[in-house]
Amino acid sequence: MSGAAIEFRNVTKRFDGKTVLDSLSFSVAAGEMFAIIGASGTGKSVTLKHIAGLVEPDSGEIAVSGGKVGYLFQSGALLAWKTVRENVALPLEETTSLSGDEIDRRVDAALAAVGLSGAADLYPAEISGGMQKRAGLARSIVREPETILYDEPTSGLDPVTAASINSLIGEIGRSRRVTSVIVTHDLPGAMRLADRIMLLDKGKAVFCGPPGEFAASDLPQVRRFFAVMDGGEA
Amino acid sequence: MKVAARLFAAFGRHGLVLVRGVGYFPSVLLRAGGRRDFAAQLYAAGIRTLPVVTVVSLFTGMILALQVGLELQRFSQEEYLGAAVMLTLVRDMAAFSCGLCLAACVGSAIAAEIGTMKVNDEIDALRVMEIPAMRFLAAPRMLALVVMAPLLAFYCCISGTVGGGIVGATQLNVDFGQYMASALSIVKVKDLYVGLAKALVFGLAIGTVSVTEGLDTEFGATGVGKSTQRAVIVSFLAILVTGYMITRMCYS
Numbered sequence: 213m214s215g216a217a218i219e220f221r222n223v224t225k226r227f228d229g230k231t232v233l234d235s236l237s238f239s240v241a242a243g244e245m246f247a248i249i250g251a252s253g254t255g256k257s258v259t260l261k262h263i264a265g266l267v268e269p270d271s272g273e274i275a276v277s278g279g280k281v282g283y284l285f286q287s288g289a290l291l292a293w294k295t296v297r298e299n300v301a302l303p304l305e306e307t308t309s310l311s312g313d314e315i316d317r318r319v320d321a322a323l324a325a326v327g328l329s330g331a332a333d334l335y336p337a338e339i340s341g342g343m344q345k346r347a348g349l350a351r352s353i354v355r356e357p358e359t360i361l362y363d364e365p366t367s368g369l370d371p372v373t374a375a376s377i378n379s380l381i382g383e384i385g386r387s388r389r390v391t392s393v394i395v396t397h398d399l400p401g402a403m404r405l406a407d408r409i410m411l412l413d414k415g416k417a418v419f420c421g422p423p424g425e426f427a428a429s430d431l432p433q434v435r436r437f438f439a440v441m442d443g444g445e446a
Numbered sequence: 447m448k449v450a451a452r453l454f455a456a457f458g459r460h461g462l463v464l465v466r467g468v469g470y471f472p473s474v475l476l477r478a479g480g481r482r483d484f485a486a487q488l489y490a491a492g493i494r495t496l497p498v499v500t501v502v503s504l505f506t507g508m509i510l511a512l513q514v515g516l517e518l519q520r521f522s523q524e525e526y527l528g529a530a531v532m533l534t535l536v537r538d539m540a541a542f543s544c545g546l547c548l549a550a551c552v553g554s555a556i557a558a559e560i561g562t563m564k565v566n567d568e569i570d571a572l573r574v575m576e577i578p579a580m581r582f583l584a585a586p587r588m589l590a591l592v593v594m595a596p597l598l599a600f601y602c603c604i605s606g607t608v609g610g611g612i613v614g615a616t617q618l619n620v621d622f623g624q625y626m627a628s629a630l631s632i633v634k635v636k637d638l639y640v641g642l643a644k645a646l647v648f649g650l651a652i653g654t655v656s657v658t659e660g661l662d663t664e665f666g667a668t669g670v671g672k673s674t675q676r677a678v679i680v681s682f683l684a685i686l687v688t689g690y691m692i693t694r695m696c697y698s
Contacts, residue, residue: 264574281574289571291563303575305479306582355575 216277217242217359217391218263223272225258225415232258234415235272240393242277242358245385247394247402249437250412256395257286259412260361263393282352282360282390286367288344290336296347297323297332303355322354326380342373346380353384360384362394366401374398378405399437403427411437459662463584464654470578470585480586487590492598495551499544499598500605503535506543507606510534511613515620524620528629531610532603536633536641537697540602541595542689545648548595549681553656556587557677560660561670569661579661588653595649596642603641640696644689651684 216239225233232255240246248256261267262274264283290299300322304315323329326346331339339347345365352360362381366374378401385392396402402409403423411419411426411433418433419426426434474480514530560583563569572579607629614620659677663669 261570264570266570266573280576283571283574285567285571287566289567291568303577306577307575351571351575 216240216275217244218246218277218393219273219275220259220262221273221275223262223269223274225255225262225267225269232415233262233269236412236415236417237272238410238417238420240391242391243385243389245382245392245394245405245407247396247406247409248412249396249399249402249409252397254412255415256412257363260363260393260395263359263361276359280355280357280359282355282357284345284348284352284360284362284365286363288336288341288348290344290347290351292336295333295335296328296339296343296350299336299347300332300350300354303351307355318354319350322350325353325384326350340373342369342377345369345377349377349380349384353388356388357390359391359393362392362396364395364397366396366398374401381405460654460658463580463658463661464650466580467584467588467654467657468650470581471589473581474585474589480581483582483586484589487586488594490555491548491552491587491590491594495547495598496601498551499547499602502543502547503540503602503606504609506539506602507531507535507609507611508613510539510606511610512617515614515618519618524614524618525624525628527614527618527620528607528611528625528627529632532607532629533632533637535603535606535610536637538641538644538689538693540606541599541641541644541648542685543606544595544598544602544645545652545685545689546682548591548598548649549652549656549678549685552591553652553681554674554678556653556656557660557663558670558674560584560657561663561673564661564663565666565669584653584657584661588650588657591649591653592646593649595645595652599642599645636696640692644692647688647692648685651688652681655680655684 218240220236220238223233223236224231236255236259248259250256258267260283262269263276264281290296291302294302297319301315301319304310304318320329323332326349328343328346328350331343336344336347365377365381369377378398381392381394382405384390394402394406403426406423408420408422409426410417413433419429419431427438474484510531511527515524515527518524518527518530563583569579572582611622611625614625615622656677659673659680663673
C-alpha cells in the first residue's frame with residue numbers, strides 16, 4: 213500500500229469463463245471522490261463488490277485500508293419488513309453494544325443528514341425510489357464508515373431527484389472526509405462530483421484521471437461516451 | 447459422476463447451514479433483537495399455520511378411522527378403532543402431516559423470503575454491515591420450526607384422534623367414550639417421544655433446507671420461484687427419508 217485507501221493490483225475476475233475484470237489496477241486516495249464509469253457489463257459493480265469483500269478475485273491483490281465500509285446498493289437493499297428507522301438502526305443494534313438512546317441519537321442524525329426525518333416510520337414500500345436510496349445512504353453513514361461505495365446511486369431517478377442525490381453524496385463525502393467510490397452511468401453527475409474518473413472497458417481501465425482531462429481526452433472510448441451524451445451515435 | 451458431485455455439494459451446503467444455524471441458536475435467545483425475530487417466527491410457523499394443520503390432521507384422523515374402521519367392522523372389532531387411529535397418529539402420521547404442512551406453508555415462505563432478499567442484494571447488504579445472515583435470518587427461523595413442529599405434531603395427534611372419533615361415532619357406531627378409552631389405553635410414552643422427536647427432526651430439516659435454498663437463489667424472480675419449489679420438494683424428501691430412518695431405528 214502506498215498511502216492509498218483502496219488499491220487494486222492486476223485484479224482479474226472471471227464468471228463462467230467470461231473475463232469481467234482483466235488485470236485491473238488503480239488506486240483511490242483517502243478522502244477522494246472516485247467515479248467509475250463505463251458501458252453495462254464492463255465490470256463496474258463487480259469492482260465495487262471486490263472492494264466491499266463480497267467477491268474474491270481470481271488473481272491479483274486488493275488492499276482496502278482502515279475500518280468500516282458503507283455500501284449504497286442500486287436497489288437500496290432495505291429490509292422490507294422494517295421501517296426506515298429500523299433499517300437505519302439495524303447495523304448499530306446488531307453489531308454494537310451502544311445504548312438505545314445513543315442508537316436513537318445516531319439514527320436521528322443520519323436521517324436528518326439525508327432529509328428523511330419525516331419518513332422514519334414508513335416502510336420501504338411506502339416511499340419513493342429516491343427516498344429508498346436516501347434511506348440506504350442513511351444506513352451506510354450511521355456506522356460512520358471511512359469508505360462509502362455507491363452502485364449507480366441515481367439510476368432510475370428523475371433528473372431533479374438524481375441531482376439531489378448527487379449533491380448529497382458530495383456533501384457527505386466532503387463534510388465527513390470519507391473515501392467515496394461511485395459507479396455511475398450519469399456522466400454529467402460524475403464530472404461535477406468526482407475528483408477523478410476511471411473509464412472501464414471490457415474489464416480494463418482505459419482512462420483514469422481528473423474530469424478536466426477526461427473531457428479533453430482523445431481516446432475513442434471516451435469520445436464515444438461524450439458523443440452518446442450529446443445525443444449522437446455510440 | 448457429475449450428478450454425484452452435485453449431490454455431494456448440495457449435502458455439504460445443507461450441512462454447513464445446519465451446523466451454522468444451530469450454532470447461532472443460543473444467540474437468538476440471548477439478544478433482544480433475536481428474541482423479537484424468534485417470537486415473530488414462532489407466530490408465523492405456529493399460529494398462522496394452525497388452521498391448515500387443523501384441517502389436515504382432522505381429515506387425516508377421519509380417513510384413517512374410516513379405512514381402518516370398515517375393515518375392523520368386518521371382524522366385529524370396532525372397539526379397537528381408537529387404538530388403531532391413535533397409534534398411527536402418535537407414531538407417524540401426526541408428525542408427517544404436520545411436517546408436510548410446515549414444509550408447504552412455512553418452508554416455502556422462508557425460501558421465497560430469503561431468496562428475494564438474495565436477488566435484491568439485501569443479503570450482501572447484511573454482509574457489508576457485518577451482520578451474519580445465518581445469525582440474523584436463518585437461526586430464528588430454524589429455531590422457531592424446531593420448537594413449533596413438535597407442538598403442532600402433538601396438536602395433530604389430538605385433533606386427528608378427535609376427527610377419527612367423530613367418524614367412529616357418526617358412521618361406524620363406535621361410542622366416542624369407548625373410542626377414546628381404546629385410544630388412550632394403547633399409547634406408550636415411548637410412542638409419544640418418538641413421534642415428537644420425529645417432528646423436531648422434521649422442523650430442523652425444513653428450516654435447514656428452506657434457508658439453504660433461499661440463500662442459493664440466483665437469477666431474479668424466476669430463481670426465487672425455483673428455490674421455493676426446490677425447498678418444498680427437498681423438504682418433503684427429507685421428511686420421508688428421516689421419518690423412515692427414525693421409525694426403523696426405534697421400532698426394529
